[in-house]
Amino acid sequence: MYAWKIPGTVFSGEHAIEQLPFLCAEAKKIAVFSDHSIEAAGVLEHPLALLRQAGLETVCLLDLYPEPTYKQAQAVVDAFQSSGADRIVAIGGGSVMDIAKLCSIAADGRYTIKDLLDDPSRGKKTVKTVMIPTTAGTGAEATPNAIVAVPEKELKVGIVCAEMIPDAVILDGEMIRRLPPAIAASTGVDALCHAIECYTSRKATPFSDLFAQEALKLIFPHIERACLDPDAIESKNAMLLAAFYAGAAITCSGTTAVHALSYPLGGKYHIAHGTANAMLLVPVMRFNASACQEDFARMYDFLEERDAQTNEEKSAWVLTRLEEMVKHLNIPTDLTSFGVTAKDVDSLVSAAMDVQRLLQNNKRPVTPEDARQIYQQLLA
Numbered sequence: 276m277y278a279w280k281i282p283g284t285v286f287s288g289e290h291a292i293e294q295l296p297f298l299c300a301e302a303k304k305i306a307v308f309s310d311h312s313i314e315a316a317g318v319l320e321h322p323l324a325l326l327r328q329a330g331l332e333t334v335c336l337l338d339l340y341p342e343p344t345y346k347q348a349q350a351v352v353d354a355f356q357s358s359g360a361d362r363i364v365a366i367g368g369g370s371v372m373d374i375a376k377l378c379s380i381a382a383d384g385r386y387t388i389k390d391l392l393d394d395p396s397r398g399k400k401t402v403k404t405v406m407i408p409t410t411a412g413t414g415a416e417a418t419p420n421a422i423v424a425v426p427e428k429e430l431k432v433g434i435v436c437a438e439m440i441p442d443a444v445i446l447d448g449e450m451i452r453r454l455p456p457a458i459a460a461s462t463g464v465d466a467l468c469h470a471i472e473c474y475t476s477r478k479a480t481p482f483s484d485l486f487a488q489e490a491l492k493l494i495f496p497h498i499e500r501a502c503l504d505p506d507a508i509e510s511k512n513a514m515l516l517a518a519f520y521a522g523a524a525i526t527c528s529g530t531t532a533v534h535a536l537s538y539p540l541g542g543k544y545h546i547a548h549g550t551a552n553a554m555l556l557v558p559v560m561r562f563n564a565s566a567c568q569e570d571f572a573r574m575y576d577f578l579e580e581r582d583a584q585t586n587e588e589k590s591a592w593v594l595t596r597l598e599e600m601v602k603h604l605n606i607p608t609d610l611t612s613f614g615v616t617a618k619d620v621d622s623l624v625s626a627a628m629d630v631q632r633l634l635q636n637n638k639r640p641v642t643p644e645d646a647r648q649i650y651q652q653l654l655a
């Protein structure tokens with residue numbers, strides 16, 4: 276049996292943003308969740324103008340922070356409760372969307388975000404949400420997950436509750452036009468990680484394969500142009516769609532060792548989610564090659580590459596192309612530049628081994644010694 280739960284309505288492509296007022300037509304007051312950097316980049320101007328021109332009342336909640344802690348998420352829920360709003364429009368990356376999703380099930384005050392950390396199954400949606408991603412990206416607009424940092428445990432924790440799946444999504448390339456190239460690169464590689472991890476996951480299903488394949492077919496040819504050329508709107512639209520597909524793939528499969536080993540880098544060293552995954556992508560996929568050769572060969576074939584003949588050659592091509600993407604996008608690959616040293620590896624390994632939820636999805640079993648060797652490769 277395979278399950279497939281995705282948002283109710285998705286608009287995608289040029290001018291998709293113009294659908295926003297119709298999605299909110301019945302709302303009395305709309306809370307727009309975003310942050311000050313996104314506002315400063317001018318990203319909110321058009322969607323806010325569309326809502327106001329349609330005569331809809333809005334209130335902006337902008338005190339949201341990247342990679343939020345559960346207490347920061349709670350502060351936004353509290354602000355929403357006193358705003359009098361009855362609809363949430365989230366315009367931002369995974370950080371903003373995750374807070375919006377949590378608020379959609381915690382707004383009635385019956386439980387706190389801390390309660391949800393302890394037992395996510397109690398969540399019940401009371402506020403409808405529209406997600407407008409401004410990174411491409413986490414795919415948070417497609418998933419039932421929200422990730423918060425728990426500083427007292429130096430951990431990032433995923434809260435999973437199907438009630439958080441957004442009601443509507445708008446994917447419009449204009450929203451990522453002004454994204455700084457470094458953020459576009461790390462968040463774009465996060466989408467790539469979601470797709471390739473789900474495709475090679477032990478939890479992969481025919482549904483997740485479909486979404487992961489389509490995501491990979493878009494990401495491989497478009498990621499560099501989308502991130503490095505501000506005017507490559509076609510490639511940006513392709514990446515937004517790919518990030519959404521990759522998020523849908525997560526919903527019906529699960530990520531693997533890249534995400535498992537990246538969680539401690541976010542929780543303890545505050546390395547941004549996309550950057551941490553991008554650093555680990557090539558070492559983990561090289562480690563996985565012996566168990567995933569057939570998956571990589573199938574990828575080679577559906578990417579319509581031609582020259583390689585054997586599975587070994589096809590798999591080698593995929594790994595080289597992954598390496599090339601991380602290099603072209605100038606993503607840091609050295610943990611020491613984030614203050615991590617050789618003596619920190621033991622605690623990283625032990626924290627990563629706790630993320631069994633994802634490690635169990637990895638086709639090649641990961642021992643503590645394997646994890647140590649992977650982290651050590653990043654301490655060049």
Ligand SMILES: NC(=O)c1ccc[n+]([C@@H]2O[C@H](COP(=O)([O-])OP(=O)(O)OC[C@H]3O[C@@H](n4cnc5c(N)ncnc54)[C@H](O)[C@@H]3O)[C@@H](O)[C@H]2O)c1
Pocket residue numbers: 310312313316318340341342343367368369370371373409410412413414415418419420421422423431450451452453454455458462465522548549
């Ligand atoms: N819910 C899920 O399924 C899921 C999946 C993966 C990651 N996550 C979580 O999402 C968060 C990361 O999200 P992210 O990678 O999208 O980054 P982000 O939301 O943290 O944003 C990164 C930075 O980019 C800025 N920014 C975003 N869009 C911009 C734009 N268009 N123009 C200018 N600046 C812009 C933000 O202000 C922020 O400073 C992490 O907390 C991660 O754990 C969630």
Ligand SMILES: [Zn+2]
Pocket residue numbers: 413465468469534548552
């Ligand atoms: Zn991710």
